[in-house]
Amino acid sequence: METADNNQDREFWDRRYRQQHRIWSGEPNPQLVAEAGTLEPGYALDVGCGEGADSLWLASRGWQVTGVDISAVAIERAATHAAAAEDPMQGRVQWVCADLRSWEPPARTFSLVSLQFMHLPEPERTVLFARAASAVGVGGTLLVVAHHPSDLTTAVPRPQRPELFYTADDVAAALEPDQWTVRVSEARKRLTAAPDGASVAVHDTVFSAVRLA
Numbered sequence: 708m709e710t711a712d713n714n715q716d717r718e719f720w721d722r723r724y725r726q727q728h729r730i731w732s733g734e735p736n737p738q739l740v741a742e743a744g745t746l747e748p749g750y751a752l753d754v755g756c757g758e759g760a761d762s763l764w765l766a767s768r769g770w771q772v773t774g775v776d777i778s779a780v781a782i783e784r785a786a787t788h789a790a791a792a793e794d795p796m797q798g799r800v801q802w803v804c805a806d807l808r809s810w811e812p813p814a815r816t817f818s819l820v821s822l823q824f825m826h827l828p829e830p831e832r833t834v835l836f837a838r839a840a841s842a843v844g845v846g847g848t849l850l851v852v853a854h855h856p857s858d859l860t861t862a863v864p865r866p867q868r869p870e871l872f873y874t875a876d877d878v879a880a881a882l883e884p885d886q887w888t889v890r891v892s893e894a895r896k897r898l899t900a901a902p903d904g905a906s907v908a909v910h911d912t913v914f915s916a917v918r919l920a
């Protein structure tokens with residue numbers, strides 16, 4: 708995330724991506740690997756897919772993936788990474804440049820909808836969760852991973868905008884409780900490197916639920 712601009716619109720993200728040849732590690736997010744690694748491959752929606760590492764990891768495991776992001780620069784980069792990957796994988800990923808605040812994914816379609824570090828303020832965040840949830844088919848999984856509010860005080864750079872952070876309970880509150888079985892709802896500790904190279908504990912909000920109806 709970036710701290711300088713409070714309005715994180717398309718221009719903001721395009722500018723952010725143009726600042727560096729590559730922003731993210733190119734590796735799939737660890738909580739995605741932990742939570743989706745044992746799921747049976749099906750159709751997946753990677754919301755805010757960025758440079759595409761999660762989408763490509765899912766595709767490499769047999770998922771048919773739609774990666775969606777507001778930034779055309781990110782989507783172009785993700786497509787470039789896919790083109791450089793093995794042929795069979797390319798056919799399993801499609802990229803959509805869209806703003807989740809206005810774009811509605813197809814309803815009840817995906818067996819996995821993954822949001823990794825999507826930090827919108829309210830009220831957009833609730834809209835985002837509702838959209839993402841509506842795209843999950845019966846028996847499918849909604850997985851939301853984010854920087855936990857306790858990370859506001861770690862040595863790892865985080866935006867000093869508390870309104871962008873949320874807990875697993877905040878995700879649950881946006882869902883119809885009778886339509887979901889919650890599998891994971893926690894602040895999960897993870898070790899990462901601070902700018903000075905020291906190992907620092909951070910916490911990820913991890914929420915995973917399966918749609919019942």
Ligand SMILES: C[S@@+](CC[C@H](N)C(=O)[O-])C[C@H]1O[C@@H](n2cnc3c(N)ncnc32)[C@H](O)[C@@H]1O
Nearest residue numbers: 720731755756757776777778806807808823824
């Ligand atoms: C912190 S990055 C995370 C990228 C990727 N999920 C990862 O973990 O590496 C957030 C991503 O969400 C995208 N994004 C932000 N707001 C969005 C919106 N309203 N609709 C779609 N994508 C959005 C940004 O362009 C950016 O790529």
